[in-house]
Amino acid sequence: MEREVVIRANNLGKIYKLYKKPEDRIKEAFSVFGTKEYYKPHHALKNVSLEVLRGETIGIIGKNGSGKSTFLKMLANVLVPTNGTVEINGRVTSLLELGAGFNPEYTGIENIYLNGTIMGYSKEQMQDKLDTILNFADIGDYVHQAVKTYSSGMFARLAFSVMVNLDPDILIVDEALSVGDIFFQQKCNMYMKNEMKNTTKLLVTHDMNSIANLADRCIVLDKGRVVFEGPPLESIEYYVKSLHSESFGQPTADNDKISNLINKEDKRNLENWNSVDVDKLGGALEARIKRFLIDVNGESYKGFIQENDEVRVQFLLETDRDISDGIFGYIISDKFGNNIFGENSVTSGFSNQYLRNEHVVTMQFMWPEIKEGEYFLTLGIGEGEHELQHIIQCWAHNIFKFDCITPKKTIHCLFNNKILNLTISK
Incomplete structure (x- = not known):
């Protein structure tokens, strides 16, 4: 049976106006004929197209400034594209930036209900989910404090727990988990891999092991364009080789x-x-x-x-x-x-x-x-x-x-040391 396409991006582009001086914005606004340009256009994304099937996990990698976050924000309907179209079929939750979607003055509990309301859940439905969210986040009594007092790691715990427990059809994550401790990162990766098999996932990360273990395929972005698309290991190889060719001089x-x-x-x-x-x-x-x-x-x-x-x-x-x-x-x-x-x-x-x-x-x-x-x-x-x-x-x-990378194998500590003998007495 052919799987359904849940994300279809067609020729997406985003242009930002870069002004040399703040007053140039005012001059442009009051320009009568509009013949003079007071800004320099910056193409953050250039004609990117992508189709994602239901249940697929797509890794998106590239250097800082390559357009990864801009692309995800347009898929999450946070940014309006300058050109192109996006078709989304399903409920989307996104973890794009630490703080997005949360009111810093509200407590953790209040923000849980706030996000549930935004996603269309009733108070009673969120009450049924509350214990599961709190157990996964595991931040203790801090959940009753204003989130502006949270560390970045605590915030990541709560935000991820809320997003994955809102039963998304599509989950978009942009580096937000990198601030959490290593054990919580492993917990999140295992949850996405084992408990969210039917959820479509788009992941931006610089953690190549997560890409190798979680992604079904990857795209590599460079200067706003897709320069490679393929299996995770081939994408990692392309990306790292391009980094090396730029980073090292060849006298x-x-x-x-x-x-x-x-x-x-x-x-x-x-x-x-x-x-x-x-x-x-x-x-x-x-x-x-x-x-x-x-x-x-x-x-x-x-x-x-x-x-x-x-x-x-x-x-x-x-x-x-x-x-x-x-x-x-x-x-x-x-x-x-x-x-x-x-x-x-x-x-x-x-x-x-x-x-x-x-x-x-x-x-x-x-x-x-x-x-x-x-x-x-x-x-x-x-x-x-x-x-x-x-x-x-x-x-x-x-x-x-x-x-x-350690695909399909868990290294529990720095390295594994085999058990030489195991005896069970009854």
């Missing part, structure tokens, strides 16, 4: 050096080598990391990484003097700066290296089974004979971000 001065130091198979990837910002370097710096290249399973990084993937790191270094006992290493840290895992060449059993002028160093390691999230790579060069007592010549801090 050609080092290409000849790299070409002379790597094998023929790697020469075709010269344009993919990323430069290292000097602001990220620390240490004595008599040996410095200049460029690097990341491969995963023998291919360019696709925007995500999983357990048992093989990571290869190559980096170009240069020295100001001869170094007879070079040590190399790496550290993977989380977004809070905690070092999660890493190693150096000495403790891995490799001999110290003689360094002079330029070298390309290649290191390989396996990605372990760790919790989903963002992780950052730091590379290091040391000088000395001992793994702990040596000169730090160069640290290249947080030069690359890995997005670890």
Whole structure:
């Protein structure tokens, strides 16, 4: 049986007027002939079309300013499009901005009833839903306080609980859950995945693991246009590769050096080598990391990484003097700066290296089974004979971000540690 189309957006566009000075608005208003333009048009969205089927989950990703929030606001009927049409078939609830739809002077309870009234529910119907909403939000007695006193996390808890319990046909969420604690985020994701299978969902998030686990398909927006549409993992790959191509300069001065130091198979990837910002370097710096290249399973990084993937790191270094006992290493840290895992060449059993002028160093390691999230790579060069007592010549801090995803698997803590024995006595 063919599923029903519940959202149909056709050539949606939104143009904002950007004025250089506040008085230009007044001049435009009183302009008799209207021949002079006092503003510069900004195309926040350009001819975006999308059809969404009932029960589908669509992920929407893109850089800040790419038009994601503008698109969702038009689907939620919060913004009027400059051009194009939107057809919605069903009850829509949206969590677009922290604070939207809530009166800050009202208590949590009063806002629950307010939102129920807006959605067409009677007071008696909302009373039947009240316990379920409060149990899911789990903010205790704060529900009797004015919401203007809430933390952002408490507000997100209450807002999400209200929206999902109003039985929406279509749920629109725009990054609002990112302010909640990690346990509540997991709770919301599990609820959307398991309890809202028949609800159409549109999600804007920078959490690639949520996209990989929840979305049926994704669209990637850039400068107001749809630049890619497809399965979640392919969309993540497209998005991250486009970010990398913009974020890293590609100076050609080092290409000849790299070409002379790597094998023929790697020469075709010269344009993919990323430069290292000097602001990220620390240490004595008599040996410095200049460029690097990341491969995963023998291919360019696709925007995500999983357990048992093989990571290869190559980096170009240069020295100001001869170094007879070079040590190399790496550290993977989380977004809070905690070092999660890493190693150096000495403790891995490799001999110290003689360094002079330029070298390309290649290191390989396996990605372990760790919790989903963002992780950052730091590379290091040391000088000395001992793994702990040596000169730090160069640290290249947080030069690359890995997005670890764990589809169809739950990592309860930082990593899973298997139960070796289980006995039940009766």
